[in-house]
Amino acid sequence: MAFDAWDGEDEAAAGRFVPLYVLVNGRTSPRDSSLDLATQVVALPADRRRLEPEYLDVLNQCGNWISVAEIGAYLHLPLTITKVMVDVLVEQGYLGVGAPAQQNIIDMRLLDSVLAGLERL
Amino acid sequence: MNRTSVKIVVAGGFGTGKTTLVGSVSEIAPLTTEEILTEASVGVDDTTGVEGKTHTTVALDFGRITISPDIVLYLFGTPGQDRFWFMWDELAQGAVGAIVLVDTRRLETSFAAVDYFERRGIPFVAAVNRFYGECAYSEDEIRSALELSSEVPLVYCDARDRESSKLALIALVRHAMSRLPAGV
Numbered sequence: 001m002a003f004d005a006w007d008g009e010d011e012a013a014a015g016r017f018v019p020l021y022v023l024v025n026g027r028t029s030p031r032d033s034s035l036d037l038a039t040q041v042v043a044l045p046a047d048r049r050r051l052e053p054e055y056l057d058v059l060n061q062c063g064n065w066i067s068v069a070e071i072g073a074y075l076h077l078p079l080t081i082t083k084v085m086v087d088v089l090v091e092q093g094y095l096g097v098g099a100p101a102q103q104n105i106i107d108m109r110l111l112d113s114v115l116a117g118l119e120r121l
Numbered sequence: 122m123n124r125t126s127v128k129i130v131v132a133g134g135f136g137t138g139k140t141t142l143v144g145s146v147s148e149i150a151p152l153t154t155e156e157i158l159t160e161a162s163v164g165v166d167d168t169t170g171v172e173g174k175t176h177t178t179v180a181l182d183f184g185r186i187t188i189s190p191d192i193v194l195y196l197f198g199t200p201g202q203d204r205f206w207f208m209w210d211e212l213a214q215g216a217v218g219a220i221v222l223v224d225t226r227r228l229e230t231s232f233a234a235v236d237y238f239e240r241r242g243i244p245f246v247a248a249v250n251r252f253y254g255e256c257a258y259s260e261d262e263i264r265s266a267l268e269l270s271s272e273v274p275l276v277y278c279d280a281r282d283r284e285s286s287k288l289a290l291i292a293l294v295r296h297a298m299s300r301l302p303a304g305v
Contacts, residue, residue: 036215037154037181038126038195065124067195069183073152079181080156098124108301110192111217114127115294117188121146121287 027084035083037069040098041090048094058085059094125192129290130212132199132238133222134230138250138280139198140182142222146286147184147196154181156208179205181212196290199234209237218244218297220289222280225249225256228266235267244297246274248289252281 043062051059061071072082089095131139144151158177182198197212213219221234231247238245247269249256258266260275269275276292278285 036126036128037211038128038197038215040124040126040193042124065193067126067185067193069154069181069195069197070152070185072154073183076155078155078157078178082154098126108298110125110127111294111298111301113192114188114194114217115291115298117186117192117194118287118291118294121186121283 035068035087035090035097037072037079037083038067040065040067041071041086041095042066042098044094044096046094051094055085055089055094058082058089062095065098123191127188127192127194128212128216129194129196129293130199130209130216130219131196131222132209132219132231132234132245133250134224134227134232134234135201136227137222137224137231138252139222141252142220142248142250142278142280142286142289143182143184143196143198145281145283146186146290148186149184151182151184151198154183155179156181158205179208181208206237213238213241213243216243218246218293220293221245221247223247223249223263223267224252225258225263228263231267235269239270239273244293244300246276246289246293246296248276248278248280248292250280251277252279 041062042065043059048056048059057075058071061074068082068086069079071077071086072079075082077085086095090097131142133139140151156179158179179200179202181200184196186194186196188194197216199212200208219234219238221231221238223231235245235247237243247263247267249263256263256277263269264271264275274292274296276289278289280286
């Protein structure tokens with residue numbers, strides 16, 4: 001486990017205490033390169049006690065399926081950081097991942113569904 | 122897991138109504154997510170006058186439409202500044218295609234977007250935003266000014282109007298489907 005437990009008291013009123021690059025252990029890109037800003041994730045049942053508060057914040061957004069971009073927008077986190085944090089949570093079994101957008105371009109049935117959905121709007 | 126994301130990119134020059142269009146069809150108020158560019162990635166930009174600036178923030182506006190219980194369509198507006206091409210690459214990758222909004226008073230602001238999608242073979246429609254009143258140019262004039270190839274659909278819309286924006290999205294999806302090889 002790369003992350004030690006901490007008591008979560010570091011978030012001072014003055015702002016973020018931990019620089020973002022520390023939070024993601026200096027990683028600059030997710031290991032799972034198929035993680036796209038539109039990829040959706042959802043929280044899985046897991047013991048969250050060892051998670052740092054910033055990761056818990058991410059997880060708390062994921063009670064229902066939600067995209068990486070939405071998580072970043074709601075938590076005011078830059079996309080790159082959001083992606084890496086989501087990737088860490090996926091890797092450690094806290095989050096389940098939906099189908100990445102890039103698999104879908106040539107799927108006629110999917111486009112049919114999208115068309116029908118738009119026409120119903 | 123059976124949860125699918127679909128992307129459509131909404132592009133066009135500054136002030137052509139990208140966020141307006143996203144907002145008129147999205148089921149949520151448009152959200153903004155940010156990407157921070159570090160010094161290294163800003164190196165190719167002209168930073169004269171902002172020496173000492175170590176990062177730049179690029180904002181992306183986006184919205185969502187739930188298509189079915191397991192499909193969500195995300196609409197991403199491209200960043201206002203054309204120079205952030207690397208963000209366009211991420212947005213365009215895996216997207217159904219793009220709507221390039223056109224303001225006929227400033228056609229040239231949409232050149233870069235047309236060129237971008239044309240070069241990459243990404244399906245797109247040009248959508249003339251009628252926000253600014255009736256269009257003074259004929260379809261042929263707009264096509265030739267934007268150097269649109271004949272197969273690219275040209276539609277007219279009012280980005281403020283939900284129904285109108287929806288029709289532009291439908292035109293794009295139909296166009297993307299028409300380009301798929303038969304039998305896929």
